[in-house]
Amino acid sequence: MNKKALLESALFVSDKPLSLAKLADITGLPQDEIKPLLEKIKVEHEKDEKGMDLVETPEGYEFRIKPQYRDKIVKLAPMADLSEGLLRTLALAVALKPPVKQSSIVRYQGNKAYSYIEQLEKKGLIKTEKFSRTKVIKLTEEFEKYFGKSVDELKRILEVKA
Amino acid sequence: MNKKALLESALFVSDKPLSLAKLADITGLPQDEIKPLLEKIKVEHEKDEKGMDLVETPEGYEFRIKPQYRDKIVKLAPMADLSEGLLRTLALAVALKPPVKQSSIVRYQGNKAYSYIEQLEKKGLIKTEKFSRTKVIKLTEEFEKYFGKSVDELKRILEVKA
Amino acid sequence: MKAKQVEQPKAEEDILKTIIEKESWEDVIYYIVGLEQLNPWDVDLTRLTESFLKFAQSVKDLDFRIPAKVVFVAAILLRLKADYLSIFEEEEDDEVEKMLKEEKPFAELGIDPNLVQLGYPMRRVPKRQVTLEELISALRSALEVRERKEERVKVLRGQLNVNLPHEEEDMTIRTEKMLKEIDGLMQKLHQDKIEFGQIVKEWKRDKVIEKFIPMLHLEHDGKISSEQEDFFKKILISKKTLQSKN
Numbered sequence: 001m002n003k004k005a006l007l008e009s010a011l012f013v014s015d016k017p018l019s020l021a022k023l024a025d026i027t028g029l030p031q032d033e034i035k036p037l038l039e040k041i042k043v044e045h046e047k048d049e050k051g052m053d054l055v056e057t058p059e060g061y062e063f064r065i066k067p068q069y070r071d072k073i074v075k076l077a078p079m080a081d082l083s084e085g086l087l088r089t090l091a092l093a094v095a096l097k098p099p100v101k102q103s104s105i106v107r108y109q110g111n112k113a114y115s116y117i118e119q120l121e122k123k124g125l126i127k128t129e130k131f132s133r134t135k136v137i138k139l140t141e142e143f144e145k146y147f148g149k150s151v152d153e154l155k156r157i158l159e160v161k162a
Numbered sequence: 163m164n165k166k167a168l169l170e171s172a173l174f175v176s177d178k179p180l181s182l183a184k185l186a187d188i189t190g191l192p193q194d195e196i197k198p199l200l201e202k203i204k205v206e207h208e209k210d211e212k213g214m215d216l217v218e219t220p221e222g223y224e225f226r227i228k229p230q231y232r233d234k235i236v237k238l239a240p241m242a243d244l245s246e247g248l249l250r251t252l253a254l255a256v257a258l259k260p261p262v263k264q265s266s267i268v269r270y271q272g273n274k275a276y277s278y279i280e281q282l283e284k285k286g287l288i289k290t291e292k293f294s295r296t297k298v299i300k301l302t303e304e305f306e307k308y309f310g311k312s313v314d315e316l317k318r319i320l321e322v323k324a
Numbered sequence: 325m326k327a328k329q330v331e332q333p334k335a336e337e338d339i340l341k342t343i344i345e346k347e348s349w350e351d352v353i354y355y356i357v358g359l360e361q362l363n364p365w366d367v368d369l370t371r372l373t374e375s376f377l378k379f380a381q382s383v384k385d386l387d388f389r390i391p392a393k394v395v396f397v398a399a400i401l402l403r404l405k406a407d408y409l410s411i412f413e414e415e416e417d418d419e420v421e422k423m424l425k426e427e428k429p430f431a432e433l434g435i436d437p438n439l440v441q442l443g444y445p446m447r448r449v450p451k452r453q454v455t456l457e458e459l460i461s462a463l464r465s466a467l468e469v470r471e472r473k474e475e476r477v478k479v480l481r482g483q484l485n486v487n488l489p490h491e492e493e494d495m496t497i498r499t500e501k502m503l504k505e506i507d508g509l510m511q512k513l514h515q516d517k518i519e520f521g522q523i524v525k526e527w528k529r530d531k532v533i534e535k536f537i538p539m540l541h542l543e544h545d546g547k548i549s550s551e552q553e554d555f556f557k558k559i560l561i562s563k564k565t566l567q568s569k570n
């Protein structure tokens with residue numbers, strides 16, 4: 001049994017990100033043995049000829065389709081990893097030009113926005129900071145990696161298209 | 163855009179095998195260009211350190227977990243927690259042609275069936291509706307997705323043959 | 325359905341082979357029915373199961389969809405048998421009664437419970453990441469929702485014929501403004517308590533509301549405290565403490 005292959009198969013089959021602890025639980029390997037193997041898988045997938053990336057998010061590790069291929073394969077997989085509500089929050093955060101006050105997003109989305117913001121923060125796509133009485137939302141590097149574009153580029157695209 | 167990577171991302175994201183024709187349709191590449199690329203992906207995945215195999219089935223190509231890793235990662239599969247009792251209830255619901263009266267299933271499974279039906283409903287595989295004094299069980303879209311067959315298809319087969 | 329007994333040695337093995345070879349299990353049922361001398365009723369489910377288990381043990385690489393197909397085939401055959409049973413329901417009432425009390429009606433009907441246990445298909449639920457196009461369309465929807473909301477407010481305002489002041493202005497801004505006004509007035513009057521009426525420009529419903537709501541917010545935020553001796557009496561506002569605010 002090849003340990004790296006075992007990790008890869010677990011990441012392939014799971015529909016959720018897998019934490020180090022979970023991976024250790026499934027594979028029976030110690031976490032400090034898993035980490036370098038994941039690093040190896042990650043580096044291998046960075047090659048141009050690979051279609052997925054191994055990404056580490058606050059929720060754990062997961063394979064993600066590289067951004068440049070998503071448009072083409074969209075029809076094959078109806079399940080997206082972000083719900084419409086979460087996506088709207090994200091889009092608003094970009095469009096309103098980050099850093100954005102939490103209250104500005106709530107103005108558009110209503111009270112549901114609080115929970116969306118929390119979820120997005122858990123996923124590592126945004127981070128929030130407290131400024132006196134209000135929370136300010138910033139986009140993360142993870143966000144840029146997710147869309148394969150810088151926040152500035154995205155802003156420009158949203159301005160033109162929306 | 164790397165053609166091999168595009169194929170790989172399509173195969174990764176699809177929950178069904180993909181035929182050459184389908185792959186050609188998605189990628190816009192001619193089939194005779196796709197074939198050698200698939201062959202390359204296949205050979206690469208045969209290495210011990212890879213967790214999946216690229217398999218050609220009559221329906222098309224798909225990534226599959228290598229057999230030696232399946233036992234370990236079975237826990238990650240959705241619905242892996244379906245017990246034997248639950249599966250029997252499901253099988254009965256299919257066999258007795260949905261919509262099925264709850265009482266018909268109880269006839270076969272005894273009183274445990276009530277709890278099974280409740281659990282299956284919670285998992286979204288069936289739904290129940292009240293009709294006067296009895297509950298009627300229907301199969302859901304989730305069921306269809308899980309078993310890859312539409313309820314209508316199932317019914318048609320049962321009608322023709324029964 | 326006629327229950328014609330035809331000797332069909334190894335029929336179950338043939339069926340199993342078909343299950344494995346044919347991609348869809350419907351084909352298997354068609355195949356069974358199509359077997360010239362084989363009535364589906366005659367398929368021995370126990371034997372089919374045994375063949376399957378034997379097969380499962382012998383192969384190294386088991387396609388997870390095969391057990392799923394076996395369950396369906398068995399379920400359909402069970403359905404056929406159940407129909408057959410119901411034809412004789414009246415005569416076999418005792419039989420059915422007995423069956424109801426049985427722990428394992430499946431076994432009673434000739435289905436090995438192990439078959440069912442084998443039957444869970446392990447399917448991935450692959451999730452993909454969203455595309456830029458989806459992000460853009462989400463923004464459009466968010467903006468549309470906002471526009472519709474504004475439209476509704478406009479209509480409502482028209483209906484109520486009340487000119488709700490500064491509805492769109494951020495409450496944060498309104499409370500900050502109000503706090504400044506309170507501070508200013510206190511300094512001007514050299515008082516540490518002022519009357520609510522003193523900061524309302526004009527004693528009209530909308531003007532009162534314009535100040536009353538931010539006052540409640542300030543009170544809730546602990547910036548001020550307000551007191552009123554009795555209903556409809558004067559409301560007195562004081563700064564809560566000499567806070568280290570700002």
